[in-house]
Amino acid sequence: MPEASIEFGGIGASVIITLILMIVFNFAPELSNKWKISIAILCGLGFGLLKIPYDGLPWTVVNLVNNLLQGFMVGAGAIGLHQMQRNARKIEQ
Numbered sequence: 871m872p873e874a875s876i877e878f879g880g881i882g883a884s885v886i887i888t889l890i891l892m893i894v895f896n897f898a899p900e901l902s903n904k905w906k907i908s909i910a911i912l913c914g915l916g917f918g919l920l921k922i923p924y925d926g927l928p929w930t931v932v933n934l935v936n937n938l939l940q941g942f943m944v945g946a947g948a949i950g951l952h953q954m955q956r957n958a959r960k961i962e963q
Contacts (some may be wrong), residue, residue: 887913887948888955895952907949914945 891910895901901909918941927933 884947
């Protein structure tokens with residue numbers, strides 16, 4: 871019987887970071903877009919770093935670069951999801 875596993879990266883991580891961003895941006899709506907993008911990218915990089923021990927990988931340069939790049943892309947995806955949600959709210963009004 872195959873084991874069930876949770877995939878840490880990919881779309882799930884982008885959704886988690888988007889939810890975190892929505893909470894942060896609702897508490898501090900006066901943040902400029904520059905800071906919002908920086909926060910999203912830093913959250914993505916943090917998720918990338920957390921993925922290394924979660925997957926049981928050794929701390930090598932290759933694993934570090936791969937996971938940081940994946941984390942960067944997850945943060946960028948979260949920015950895109952947030953912008954789409956924000957634009958959808960403007961259309962509804």
